[in-house]
Structure formats: structure tokens, C-alpha cells
Amino acid sequence: MIIWIQKAIGFAALITLAALGELLTEKSGGLNLGTPGTMCVGAATGFIAAFRYCQAVEEPSVIIILILTLLVSFLSAMLIGLIYSFFTVTLRINQNVVGLVLTIFGCGLAEFLSIYFVQSSSGNVRCDPANRVFTALIPWVSEKLGVVSDLLFSYGFMLYVTIAIAVGMHLVFNKTRIGLNLRAVGESPATADAAGINVSRYKYAASCIGSGITGLAGVYCVMEFKSGAWATADISTIQAFGWMAVALVIFAVWKPLNLLWGSLVFGICYWAYQYLPGMLGIKVSTDLAQMLPYIITIIVLIIVSLGKKKENLGPASLGMTYFREER
Amino acid sequence: MKNSKIAHEPLFHITKRPPMSKLSAFSVRIGAFFAALILSALFVLITIGIDPWTFIKTMIKGAFGVPGAEKADSFSAFWSIFSKDSYFWITLKTACKLLLIAVALAPAFKMRFWNIGAEGQLLAGGMGAAFLMFNYGTLPVYILLPLMLIVSIVCGAVWAVIPAVFKAKFNTNETLFTLMMNYIAMKIVDYFYNLWRGPMSALGMINPSTNAGWLRSIWSGKEAAWFRNEDLIFMFIIILITVLMYLYLRFTKQGYEIAVVGDSQNTAKYAGISVNKVMLRTMAISGAICGLCGFLCVSSQSHTITSTLGNGYGFTAIIVAWLSKFNTFVMVGVSILIVALENGSMLMANTYGDLGFSPASAKIIVGVMLLLIIGCEFFINYKLAFRSRAAKKEEVTE
Incomplete structure (x- = not known):
């Protein structure tokens, strides 16, 4: 049971981080279906940076690995976000179409880069020093507190970063002027524009930073979830995680703090196929049990739309292109 | 005061264009296609060093050719493109x-x-x-x-x-x-x-x-x-x-x-x-x-x-x-184009795999093509009006 929850939390943090990025984009009114592609690009570039660095240097320094990996994946994912916002905000192309193309493009790019720089078309490549950095435990609390340590402190630092980002995002959305403006842009760009808010700038910033965060989730996935091993076959796994993150945003009704427990539900469902049958003493097919997160998402989608509460419906202009001169 | 006002004037603004004639819309799209082709050729040249001519030849062969055949100029060779595994x-x-x-x-x-x-x-x-x-x-x-x-x-x-x-x-x-x-x-x-x-x-x-x-x-x-x-x-x-x-x-x-x-x-x-x-x-x-x-x-x-x-x-x-604007006949062309790109670049991957052209590169080429082709829709629906010199002068004298 404890291992199950532990694994669920590890998985939850990963999905939450990706979903936080997507949430930021969606708050500005952009439904970015390029999330899976962005995640793949972030994962590939981050891993390549760490791998190349560890190869080049005899004694890799922990801090440089950390900064290099995170920065590279953040920036490269941001680039994808930049393409997304250029196409949807400046060129006003349909968001769904651009997002889907970016997913195709991003997955291809990730695969290409990893073959080009790491030279492995098949099999795993490992980067152990980076894995050690990402899975390093907090010295004292991780060991001495029994069950509490196992449940809460047996993870790498990214989990806590994720929680911090979620809390930070909640505060920014609800307590600051920037957050208010951002929500205004997402709800009604025309109103925001009339109020003197630079709509394009907010949309650009939200998608770029959001994509960057999503990219971090990609590298987090490689370094901790996949224990520092990278294979091009992982791209399809990451892609599936990306779609789950998109679903999770809806599940959490566009609230950053809801992501935290929402993702936990996803995590428990995700690992249910491994632990639940044994605990209940029944036999369930793995494939059918893996359907659970998707079914739950659909149920939540329906419940959210059933309750006519306006604040649960998500940004009103989500998925729509804003053109000032259009009535 | 006036200077800052001019600085805030954007370099250009975007207006909706009256519906473009079919021919010019088509030529914009063709232009985007060739731009994407050139970009892909450059990408191939830089990453694996294959010259653009070989690239395009291989792409065309992979999409519409016959395996193994070097020349398809004779009559029987022409018919062989209808064979089951061409x-x-x-x-x-x-x-x-x-x-x-x-x-x-x-x-x-x-x-x-x-x-x-x-x-x-x-x-x-x-x-x-x-x-x-x-x-x-x-x-x-x-x-x-x-x-x-x-x-x-x-x-x-x-x-x-x-x-x-x-x-x-x-x-x-x-x-x-x-x-x-x-x-x-x-x-x-x-x-x-x-x-x-x-x-x-x-x-x-x-x-x-x-x-x-x-x-x-x-x-x-x-x-x-x-x-x-x-x-x-x-x-x-x-x-x-x-x-x-x-x-x-x-x-x-x-x-x-x-x-x-x-x-x-x-x-x-x-x-x-x-x-x-x-x-x-x-x-x-x-x-x-x-x-x-x-x-x-x-x-x-x-x-x-x-x-x-x-x-x-x-x-x-x-x-x-x-892309086809829901016109099913246009879809025929677009589908063939996308599949031709995919198959062409798959042949590239099979032929030059040892040089580092992987199936992933094929995906990138398709991705770049799609991005440019959907991007050109902008130029069909909108036009950029650049801030003209005359207007700028007027403001200064104002």
C-alpha cells in the first residue's frame, strides 16, 4: 500500500508539473495541444545536455549538472512555446491545428536530437550522475521519520519544486495584478484589450513560460521516473503523459492547487493495475486497468459541465483566436 | 512627448483581407510549400551533408517511384509504377x-x-x-x-x-x-x-x-x-x-x-x-x-x-x-502531398540511415512542411499594412 502511494506521488508530481505549464497557457486562453511534443523536446534536450556534460568532464559538478539540465530543457521547450504563440497569437491560426502539428514536430525533433547527439537508435543510454542529483534525498527527514519519511520525503527535489510552483501560481493568479490581467485576457480578450492590457504580450509570456515548465516535466520524467535512462522508445510514453497532463488541467477545473490532489488520483489510478488486483485478490487485465485515468477524466469533464457554476468552466475564450478588428 | 508617441506607433498593423482570388491563394500555398522544401533541403544538407538535388530526387522517388529502378523513361517502366509494391x-x-x-x-x-x-x-x-x-x-x-x-x-x-x-x-x-x-x-x-x-x-x-x-x-x-x-x-x-x-x-x-x-x-x-x-x-x-x-x-x-x-x-x-477548408476534393491533393512527404522522407531514412538520417528526421521534415503551410494561411486571410513614411512625417509636423 505504501509503495503504491509512493509511486503514485512520484507519478503525480511529474504530471502536475506538465499540467502546471499547460494551465498557465490555458489561463491566457490558449489550448496548447502541443504539450506532449513540448515535453518530449524538454526531455530530450535536458538529457542530452546532462549526458554530453558528464561525458566531457571527469568529475561532473552537481550544481552545473543541475543548472545545465534544467536551463537547457526550459529554454528549448520555451522555443516550442514561442512557435506556438507566434502561430496562434500573431498569425491567428487555429490553436488545435497548431498544437497537433507541434506534437508531431516536437516528438520528431526529440527523437532526431537524441539520435544525433547521443548516437543510439536503440537501447538505453544512462546518465547516472544526473540521476543521482535528481533522486538525492533530504539528509535527515528522509530516513528517521518512519512512514512519514517514506510517504513524504522519499523523493527527489523536483517534487518540492513542483509544489512550490503550484502554490506560487495560485498566489500569482489570485493575489497579484499580473494574475488578474492574465485571467482577464483568458476570459475576455476584447475587454482586457479595452482596459489597456497588452493581450498579445500576456499570451506570449504565458505560453512561453508555460511551455518551459512543461519541458521541465519532460526532463523530470527522464531523470527520476525513468531513473536517468533514455531511449527513443520513451518518447511515446512521454507523449501519453503529455495527454494525461492536458486532461488533468480539466480535471482540476483550472485551479493550480487542485492539480496537486487531482494528479494524486491520476497517479493512484495509473499504478492501480499493479497493486489493486493483488490487494483485492482479483485478476484484472493490465490494459483495462490502464483505461482508468481516461475514464475518470471523462467523468470529471461531464461533472464539471453539469455543474453550471461559471468559475468551473475554465477560461471563457479558451481555444479561440483573438483578432481586435473582428466583431 | 511627441517622440514617445511615435515610438508607440506599431511598425505595422494587421487587417483582414477581402477574400483572395483562388489563384493567388493557391500560389501563396505553393510558395509556402517550396519555402518549406528549401528549408528541409538545408536541414538535410547541414545535418547529414546530402546535397539538395539528391535529397529532392530521393524524396520524389520515395513518393512516386519504383524500388530499384534507376530510370523510369521506358513505357514498361512507366506501367510498373502501378505494380503492387511500387x-x-x-x-x-x-x-x-x-x-x-x-x-x-x-x-x-x-x-x-x-x-x-x-x-x-x-x-x-x-x-x-x-x-x-x-x-x-x-x-x-x-x-x-x-x-x-x-x-x-x-x-x-x-x-x-x-x-x-x-x-x-x-x-x-x-x-x-x-x-x-x-x-x-x-x-x-x-x-x-x-x-x-x-x-x-x-x-x-x-x-x-x-x-x-x-x-x-x-x-x-x-x-x-x-x-x-x-x-x-x-x-x-x-x-x-x-x-x-x-x-x-x-x-x-x-x-x-x-x-x-x-x-x-x-x-x-x-x-x-x-x-x-x-x-x-x-x-x-x-x-x-x-x-x-x-x-x-x-x-x-x-x-x-x-x-x-x-x-x-x-x-x-x-x-x-x-487545410482543405472542408472541401473534400482539395483533401485529395493535401492527403497525397502529406503522404508523399512521409514516404519520400522514409526512403531518405532507409537509404541514408547510416549517415544519420533517421525516421525521426522524416518526422521533422513533415512537421516543418505542415507548420509553413498552415502558417501561410495568415497571408491569405490577413494583410500587413506597414506604417508609411508619409504618415510618420505628418505626425512629426503635427
Whole structure:
């Protein structure tokens, strides 16, 4: 049971981080279906940076690995976000179409880069020093507190970063002027524009930073979830995680703090196929049990739309292109 | 004070363009295509050092050529492109599959219903066909095949109508609903795949000895050889549906209702059109065609089922449908273009794999092409008005 929850939390943090990025984009009114592609690009570039660095240097320094990996994946994912916002905000192309193309493009790019720089078309490549950095435990609390340590402190630092980002995002959305403006842009760009808010700038910033965060989730996935091993076959796994993150945003009704427990539900469902049958003493097919997160998402989608509460419906202009001169 | 005012004046502003003539819109798109081609050639030149000429030659050969043949100038060589394993034939066949899914999506998109669940609807249809094929292979051909056809269509339609019902009743977000339905369909297919393969490593073809449920089982063997071609029937049905869909959208009352609902739901309501009814009906049609595509793929192409039956074309078709502005004849061209790109770059990957041109590079080339082609839509719909010098001077003197 404890291992199950532990694994669920590890998985939850990963999905939450990706979903936080997507949430930021969606708050500005952009439904970015390029999330899976962005995640793949972030994962590939981050891993390549760490791998190349560890190869080049005899004694890799922990801090440089950390900064290099995170920065590279953040920036490269941001680039994808930049393409997304250029196409949807400046060129006003349909968001769904651009997002889907970016997913195709991003997955291809990730695969290409990893073959080009790491030279492995098949099999795993490992980067152990980076894995050690990402899975390093907090010295004292991780060991001495029994069950509490196992449940809460047996993870790498990214989990806590994720929680911090979620809390930070909640505060920014609800307590600051920037957050208010951002929500205004997402709800009604025309109103925001009339109020003197630079709509394009907010949309650009939200998608770029959001994509960057999503990219971090990609590298987090490689370094901790996949224990520092990278294979091009992982791209399809990451892609599936990306779609789950998109679903999770809806599940959490566009609230950053809801992501935290929402993702936990996803995590428990995700690992249910491994632990639940044994605990209940029944036999369930793995494939059918893996359907659970998707079914739950659909149920939540329906419940959210059933309750006519306006604040649960998500940004009103989500998925729509804003053109000032259009009535 | 005045200086700062000028600085805030944007360099250009964007206005909506009156509808462009078909010819100039077409030339913008062709321009974007060549720009993308040049970009891809540069990418190939820089990353693996293959000159653009070889690149383009290989791309064309991979899309429309014949394996092995160096020159295709003689008459018999020309006809060999119609042989079963020529790249040309494969491109046509694959493009047909993409085309059918795009045609299926056309009515839904025209209604502004974002059905991104084509992949799942196709799998649902294919699954229905495969299920009958696997379990009722002993039924006579004239019962089994029609039954498979009907079940596939119903499965696809049901898979599409479920999100539509919730959209109609509760206004549930259809984009994400249909997306999730894809994954559920995939998992169901995975379940049956693993169940049926048992201890074997792969399922392989279903009924390889009896050919039960295969499209080819309808021939008695007396027909002419060229007629006994599963691909030909596959393509014929798809072309037929493409034409029918064009007529349906263009000339029927229902097609008109779809257009009205897509343009403005309020207008539709005012005109006495039942929006919910149109929505359910259109999604049923959309899903049914996807299901039909699943049947065709299982029965005439793969003869088995895997969760990759759709090959991601459920998603690619969305781009095709959107680029074609829901005109099914334009879709023919766009589908062939995209598949030709894919197959051309696959040949690049097979030929120059040792130099580092992987199938991934092929995906990048397709991605760049698509980005530029959808990007050029901007220049068709909008125009940039640059701040003119004269206007600037006026402001200074003001």
C-alpha cells in the first residue's frame, strides 16, 4: 500500500508539473495541444545536455549538472512555446491545428536530437550522475521519520519544486495584478484589450513560460521516473503523459492547487493495475486497468459541465483566436 | 512627448483581407510549400551533408517511384509504377486512408465540432470488424462481410455519438472528450490483442489460412486478375465516399444545416434548426465513416488489429481537413502531398540511415512542411499594412 502511494506521488508530481505549464497557457486562453511534443523536446534536450556534460568532464559538478539540465530543457521547450504563440497569437491560426502539428514536430525533433547527439537508435543510454542529483534525498527527514519519511520525503527535489510552483501560481493568479490581467485576457480578450492590457504580450509570456515548465516535466520524467535512462522508445510514453497532463488541467477545473490532489488520483489510478488486483485478490487485465485515468477524466469533464457554476468552466475564450478588428 | 508617441506607433498593423482570388491563394500555398522544401533541403544538407538535388530526387522517388529502378523513361517502366509494391502505389493507398478520415471529419469540423477522436473511432470500427473475424470466421462469406461492415460502422458511430450526446445535453468540452475516447479505444484494442495472441509474441494476421473476413474472400476466382485487387476496391470505396460527401455538404438540406450551425448556433435556432439533432446526426455520420475506414483497413489491408491501426492519421487528418477548408476534393491533393512527404522522407531514412538520417528526421521534415503551410494561411486571410513614411512625417509636423 505504501509503495503504491509512493509511486503514485512520484507519478503525480511529474504530471502536475506538465499540467502546471499547460494551465498557465490555458489561463491566457490558449489550448496548447502541443504539450506532449513540448515535453518530449524538454526531455530530450535536458538529457542530452546532462549526458554530453558528464561525458566531457571527469568529475561532473552537481550544481552545473543541475543548472545545465534544467536551463537547457526550459529554454528549448520555451522555443516550442514561442512557435506556438507566434502561430496562434500573431498569425491567428487555429490553436488545435497548431498544437497537433507541434506534437508531431516536437516528438520528431526529440527523437532526431537524441539520435544525433547521443548516437543510439536503440537501447538505453544512462546518465547516472544526473540521476543521482535528481533522486538525492533530504539528509535527515528522509530516513528517521518512519512512514512519514517514506510517504513524504522519499523523493527527489523536483517534487518540492513542483509544489512550490503550484502554490506560487495560485498566489500569482489570485493575489497579484499580473494574475488578474492574465485571467482577464483568458476570459475576455476584447475587454482586457479595452482596459489597456497588452493581450498579445500576456499570451506570449504565458505560453512561453508555460511551455518551459512543461519541458521541465519532460526532463523530470527522464531523470527520476525513468531513473536517468533514455531511449527513443520513451518518447511515446512521454507523449501519453503529455495527454494525461492536458486532461488533468480539466480535471482540476483550472485551479493550480487542485492539480496537486487531482494528479494524486491520476497517479493512484495509473499504478492501480499493479497493486489493486493483488490487494483485492482479483485478476484484472493490465490494459483495462490502464483505461482508468481516461475514464475518470471523462467523468470529471461531464461533472464539471453539469455543474453550471461559471468559475468551473475554465477560461471563457479558451481555444479561440483573438483578432481586435473582428466583431 | 511627441517622440514617445511615435515610438508607440506599431511598425505595422494587421487587417483582414477581402477574400483572395483562388489563384493567388493557391500560389501563396505553393510558395509556402517550396519555402518549406528549401528549408528541409538545408536541414538535410547541414545535418547529414546530402546535397539538395539528391535529397529532392530521393524524396520524389520515395513518393512516386519504383524500388530499384534507376530510370523510369521506358513505357514498361512507366506501367510498373502501378505494380503492387511500387512506392507510387503505396503512396496512393496510404493517401486514400488519410483522405477517408479527413472526409469523415469534414462535416464535424464544418459544424465547428472539434472531433479529434477520429483515431479512436477508427479503432472502434476496426475492433468490431476484427472481433467478428476472429470469433465467427466460420460464417459464410456473404453473411460475415456485410455483418463486419455494419458492426464497424455502428461501433464507429457509437464512439463518436457518446461525446456528441454530452456536448448536446450539457455542453461538455468535445475536444478533450473525444481525445480521451481515443485512449480508451486504444486500451480496448490492446486488451483484445493481448488476449488473442495468448503466449505468442505477436498476433499476426487473423484467419491466414481460410481468409475468412478478408475482403478478398468475396472473389470466386473467375474474375479477371486485375479486378481481384483488394487495394483497388479499397480506393474505389474511398473515392466514392469522397464524392458523396462533397455532394452531401454542398447540395443537401442537411449539409446546409451543418453550415448554418457551424457559422452561428443562434441563427440556426432562429431558423428553426434543431442544433442538437444536427450535432448528433453529423457526429454519427462522422464516426460511421471513421468506423468504415477501420473496417476497410482491417479487412482489406492489415487483416489484423493493433492499436496502431490508425498510424496517427486520426490526428494528421485533422490538419488535412482544416487545410482543405472542408472541401473534400482539395483533401485529395493535401492527403497525397502529406503522404508523399512521409514516404519520400522514409526512403531518405532507409537509404541514408547510416549517415544519420533517421525516421525521426522524416518526422521533422513533415512537421516543418505542415507548420509553413498552415502558417501561410495568415497571408491569405490577413494583410500587413506597414506604417508609411508619409504618415510618420505628418505626425512629426503635427
